[in-house]
Amino acid sequence: MLIVMRKDATAEQIESVMRAVEERGFKARPIPGGDRVSIAILFNQGAVDASTFEDLPGVKEAIPVTRPYKLVSRETKADATKIQIGDVCIGGREMVIIAGPCAVESEKQAMAIAEHVKKSGGDMFRGGAFKPRTSPYAFQGMGEEGLKILAKVRDTFGLPVVTEVMDLSHFDMVEHYADVVQIGTRNMQNFSLLRRAGESKRPVLLKRGMSATVEEWLMAAEYVMAEGNPNIILCERGVRTFVRHSRNTLDLSAIPVVQRESHLPIIIDPSHAAGYRDQVLPLGRAAAAVNAHGVMIEVHHEPEKACSDGAQSLLPSQFDELCRQMRAIDQILQPSDELK
């Protein structure tokens, strides 16, 4: 933390800020500049709350210097975290493709789509049994029945399954059936749920909140990791901006930033970012091009009959073509490899 004093700050004010710093157990070091003094706070463990000092007389502003996250930080653990899920490894060189419908709607639907996903070379299957819906009157998912269908998909096609958990009361159940437990964008700062996920043996797929900064997102992961679960997959899914031609705006810069700041793997969900099928194709290829550790894509063989998100679901033939293109792009990047 650097506390910048006003140009007209008095010696007493400077003295008093330094005392306030030391009273909190930190070390204060004054840095005289050309026309004002700044005070560095040293030897603090973790982040210091800027607001504590910003209001003292003579203070212009308090600027945080260190990052608040520890366990998830690449400065703490330099080598990339690799997460093994059955035969699939997320966080390694190979791009992982997760695909499936927005929601499990019936066994027939799930099995039909899973067959397509498998044939096109998908690595894992996704599908919601508990659906967070803006409207209380919209389809809310099949619940445990949906989870059982997912288990059947895994057993039949050998595809590990990812599914969302929406609250504490269903966590045990979801954990029982799923290979990876997803925490959705609306729950990124549901801290009770994060703590519970931290006690789970399952890897956690943590979606970025709709308007979360990377720092807030990594702090949410820190909640999970602080409880003992190191297997966290971050998922960028677009953020809310003034833009209206897509459902969200995919923030691809978050991938290199997260890969520099953290050792955790990061994947991309182009479907929710786009909201429209014809945008999912280019964004899916872009996900491969930025060296994400994977993608998660919505596929439906009858999107016009889908209970939710039909317009952003790829047809099986489109998904097949996209897989081919993403794998080819992934190959091109092999030698450059940056932080992956």
Place this chain on the structure above:
Amino acid sequence: MLIVMRKDATAEQIESVMRAVEERGFKARPIPGGDRVSIAILFNQGAVDASTFEDLPGVKEAIPVTRPYKLVSRETKADATKIQIGDVCIGGREMVIIAGPCAVESEKQAMAIAEHVKKSGGDMFRGGAFKPRTSPYAFQGMGEEGLKILAKVRDTFGLPVVTEVMDLSHFDMVEHYADVVQIGTRNMQNFSLLRRAGESKRPVLLKRGMSATVEEWLMAAEYVMAEGNPNIILCERGVRTFVRHSRNTLDLSAIPVVQRESHLPIIIDPSHAAGYRDQVLPLGRAAAAVNAHGVMIEVHHEPEKACSDGAQSLLPSQFDELCRQMRAIDQILQPSDELK
């Protein structure tokens, strides 16, 4: 819903879209325009999913016409909802002032602040016992002990208390002690929590999500109301924008919009919008000037020692002056009264 066809849409495509509409049980009515045809969907109950149609051949776009909310809509119930909490009525002509510290830190602290709040003419007391914090290492609140202190504040000063509930597992406990149960900005779309709040006998204070549209916010209220609890107080607390000089950007336009769209009372939290004490004063007065049904303000007698949000907490003397100004502004508006 209005489905706009492309200029070059064929008669077959138009026919096929109309069939798709009717198959879903709605009525389709074609509207030939100068250079393209549009198709109106009629007699639908509630909102129709635009994405269902946007992807059919020949369709340019699908434009929602009706709002998805019902119970909370002013078109459903024209007269304003008034909520009685002890002697306080929220939703009536009089502006309600809720104030207190960000978090309950000790009985001594809570009682000291409550005394100031009472003396300045505050109507209700706020204080967090369970605190949602970005960092797992930050102060997380006193839990039940904090709730007991709140109860003591109510008993001592006759101020009804508002406090936040963070998850399902503590709902019974919070409900037991609190007069109004608050659902925080990060939980606005925690649908399980909303449903539980809908079963509560307590009024619910529902904060707007950090980047929620008014429509999403009203749909969150619809979740609560659909379960049987009609006593919902909406609270605008600023939204996330590109702006960095304040913690959030207070969206004052939301007040007249909500008052037109819904019968529910709406209050303003200038403290979390501002993030800095010197901004809370003008924003608090602005809250009175836009005819909100109330304000919720953070006050601390020793902000430099606060466990959280010290920099945005008003000093008791500032709060006192602000109350005086807000009441005076509220008086000025009496005759104009718009939708309140």
Place this chain on the structure above:
Amino acid sequence: MLIVMRKDATAEQIESVMRAVEERGFKARPIPGGDRVSIAILFNQGAVDASTFEDLPGVKEAIPVTRPYKLVSRETKADATKIQIGDVCIGGREMVIIAGPCAVESEKQAMAIAEHVKKSGGDMFRGGAFKPRTSPYAFQGMGEEGLKILAKVRDTFGLPVVTEVMDLSHFDMVEHYADVVQIGTRNMQNFSLLRRAGESKRPVLLKRGMSATVEEWLMAAEYVMAEGNPNIILCERGVRTFVRHSRNTLDLSAIPVVQRESHLPIIIDPSHAAGYRDQVLPLGRAAAAVNAHGVMIEVHHEPEKACSDGAQSLLPSQFDELCRQMRAIDQILQPSDELK
């Protein structure tokens, strides 16, 4: 500028960054912390470009400490700038009300509206002769003929007039007729226009860019002031956010921030922020409540016939009521006075 080194930065890297700082003529001072070193840059005149250092080996980030603006800064000139325009003073205790139609449409229209403005106690008249329109096919303003009508309004009613200049080629002409020359939101970073405004004898009303930070806005004012014109009125008119229920989101926090950072007067345009008449009323009152130095409001006696912005123009009777309320709110604030 504070350069934060990585935890694993080597002594050579630190040495090399310090050399890079000194090569640019600044003084470098190392600040050893608990687990990393930071380097303060001292004795720099004006802002240092962060990007110069952020890319050197071992550097984690470069954090700007001082503000880049000089002439407009309150640290440079502590007392508030007051601008005298005829009998009107902007920047003093009294709130200034500027009102009129979006565009001058005819002499009859302008005179009719001006009469209302005068009667309700407006201080100045606004009206566009050159209109920046999103569409090349929309009404573009009356040009010089419109300016002549504005001059007639001034002569008839004694109201100084504000009007927008859109490019270099019309500056002399606008300056000839207007009392205050407005630079619109789309031109806030039209640097050639800003320089020309800096050579003008007329006060300049500088609207905030649609997504400008306060810093960028003050730097635009710095362009004007650096050329010799100290008479600049800043005008907050809403910023672009994800919000769709209003045309823009009014950023009221900008008022206390600008009043702290700069000595220049700041007014508010609630009409363009709102976009809808029923929002202009509460936002206009809020403008008075936050202690802005003035407001600029669109009024039209026949808004349904207006060439532009009809929906956000107040009716004369609404404007009259709003003036009454704003003046009453302004009176309440007299004793508190903060930075005004």
Place this chain on the structure above:
Amino acid sequence: MLIVMRKDATAEQIESVMRAVEERGFKARPIPGGDRVSIAILFNQGAVDASTFEDLPGVKEAIPVTRPYKLVSRETKADATKIQIGDVCIGGREMVIIAGPCAVESEKQAMAIAEHVKKSGGDMFRGGAFKPRTSPYAFQGMGEEGLKILAKVRDTFGLPVVTEVMDLSHFDMVEHYADVVQIGTRNMQNFSLLRRAGESKRPVLLKRGMSATVEEWLMAAEYVMAEGNPNIILCERGVRTFVRHSRNTLDLSAIPVVQRESHLPIIIDPSHAAGYRDQVLPLGRAAAAVNAHGVMIEVHHEPEKACSDGAQSLLPSQFDELCRQMRAIDQILQPSDELK
């Protein structure tokens, strides 16, 4: 335009809205729904101003249906516009790579970088002679001297040159030296400049405004095209959002949207979107992956000495590698080809 009436609108109100529509020369057609009436406006040429009707009694809202742009619309001209600049064709199958320094700083600098650009297979050269800078005290470009250096680069390396024009007074000069005239993000709605560009014989590279919608951007292009210049290259360069880890947020969804809505070619500037060199590499590859018609990238052989934007300039070796990767990705996409 669809005018949605309130549920409680009276027959008189509906009648009166229909009259208002017809008075403006349009045709009004009522559409009775389940619980409310809507009124379609037919046979309008171009866009109708929603605000004209939104304020009439009984109206809930007015929803625009048709797009306001004509000449730039793909519905007007179905085949893609191809722009020939010397040997380079923008808008065809082949991805065009434009590269060079942010600003021309000296002949030596420009020639050295151009040699690298040429060697790596760049198609065109970029470099600013007039620089829009936030600060009046920052380097403002070499002016005509810089333009002469650009002309020399073209003559020496056979690379057509792109450079920015900042105002009307320099347009003739820039046009004289440049092969493509760039209009920068801050001038996207400088309508006088757009009109002048419309009279130019040179192709125009039109950057998206910092917070412009695609519709506003296409309307800016419409200004140019309405004056007679059909050769417009759109350039996505990131938009302003709440995100702070990159300079802007690259909006890749804009590419498929523009390619669907308009026949004009669209390229991507990953350098200004990113702001940091290590983000430019993945975003540059993503630009290739989404099938943009080209990229524009900042390259500098001595970025630490650059007068501006050093931190986002690629080193020649990085640029070389990026070109190789982008060309390889472009090859993969050949067969799929979507709208390009």
